[in-house]
Amino acid sequence: MKISDILSRDKCSVSFEVFPPRRDAPMEPVLEAVKALAEETPSFISVTYGAGGGGNTNTVALAEHVQKTCGVPALAHLTCLTSSRERIATEIQSLRKAGIENILCLRGDAPAVDGGKRDFAHAADLVRSLRPSAFCLGGACYPECHPECEHLQSDIEHLKAKVDAGLDFLTTQMFFDNNVYFRYLARLRSAGITIPVIAGIMPVTNGSQISRICRLSGTVLPPRFRAIVDRFGDDPCAMLSAGVAYATEQIVDLFADGVKAVHVYTMNKPEVARRIMANLKGIVNG
Ligand code: FAD
Numbered sequence: 323m324k325i326s327d328i329l330s331r332d333k334c335s336v337s338f339e340v341f342p343p344r345r346d347a348p349m350e351p352v353l354e355a356v357k358a359l360a361e362e363t364p365s366f367i368s369v370t371y372g373a374g375g376g377g378n379t380n381t382v383a384l385a386e387h388v389q390k391t392c393g394v395p396a397l398a399h400l401t402c403l404t405s406s407r408e409r410i411a412t413e414i415q416s417l418r419k420a421g422i423e424n425i426l427c428l429r430g431d432a433p434a435v436d437g438g439k440r441d442f443a444h445a446a447d448l449v450r451s452l453r454p455s456a457f458c459l460g461g462a463c464y465p466e467c468h469p470e471c472e473h474l475q476s477d478i479e480h481l482k483a484k485v486d487a488g489l490d491f492l493t494t495q496m497f498f499d500n501n502v503y504f505r506y507l508a509r510l511r512s513a514g515i516t517i518p519v520i521a522g523i524m525p526v527t528n529g530s531q532i533s534r535i536c537r538l539s540g541t542v543l544p545p546r547f548r549a550i551v552d553r554f555g556d557d558p559c560a561m562l563s564a565g566v567a568y569a570t571e572q573i574v575d576l577f578a579d580g581v582k583a584v585h586v587y588t589m590n591k592p593e594v595a596r597r598i599m600a601n602l603k604g605i606v607n608g
């Protein structure tokens with residue numbers, strides 16, 4: 323099923339994200355985690371590409387598992403910066419063969435050593451090359467500005483070009499203050515970006531990593547959330563409860579304010595998904 327069709331339905335959508343195992347790690351624990359995540363009946367599950375050292379070929383295999391074994395629509399991430407046109411064509415062929423209908427078109431991060439000439443400089447180039455196909459195409463966006471871009475206004479202008487290249491929907495980087503999302507959405511709409519913007523929510527369950535992640539991604543930790551991390555960050559059980567509670571509150575507030583779709587960065591953690599979905603009983607799938 324295409325994500326554009328899911329987003330056009332008149333009901334709240336909650337989707338999850340998983341990442342494939344590293345190339346040398348066993349697939350089995352991830353398949354188990356995905357099976358447990360699928361039992362929470364998300365609208366779709368996205369599978370990252372190359373992030374965190376995961377092998378690229380595993381993305382297609384895991385997306386196929388999501389769809390064929392677990393019966394949940396899959397969104398396969400695909401990065402382009404370090405890929406040739408031939409490599410992208412091969413990936414697309416594998417995705418098609420696996421029955422995947424949705425692709426998140428990404429640039430990816432630049433490697434430490436620059437490899438010279440590139441076939442794709444920006445995600446928009448990938449979107450342009452895939453648009454003639456029948457895939458449903460998504461892209462990433464950044465409510466607090468992409469870290470490499472100096473001003474949010476220029477980032478939004480680049481985003482507009484990416485959307486005009488043929489995107490069907492956007493998913494945001496994580497944010498911890500819903501007002502950031504609402505202000506950003508208003509700016510996108512006034513820039514003429516009219517496609518759905520799925521809100522990306524990260525349930526923080528590891529207090530020690532979040533400050534570094536926020537620094538790298540340019541995401542602001544609001545004082546109320548920082549207090550939670552300071553107080554509970556060293557206690558995994560307390561941090562899990564507090565992180566799930568904070569994420570749930572964000573999601574309920576977004577749905578109450580008319581947002582139709584939330585993407586939860588579940589990171590292969592079924593327990594987190596289970597607790598959030600239990601909190602959303604009657605609001606989602608109700
Ligand atoms: P782009 O849209 O190309 O933008 C990158 C930068 O280039 C921005 O600063 C933009 O303003 C600028 N730019 C764009 N066009 C132009 C132009 N014409 N001229 C000048 N500047 C321009 N990474 C992975 O490796 N694997 C994943 O699976 C993955 N999944 C992600 C999922 C989501 C929802 C998000 C938000 C990010 C994900 N990432 C992933 C991280 C992503 O690859 C990085 O954030 C990367 O740095 C930017 O990718 P992009 O597709 O947003 O790039």
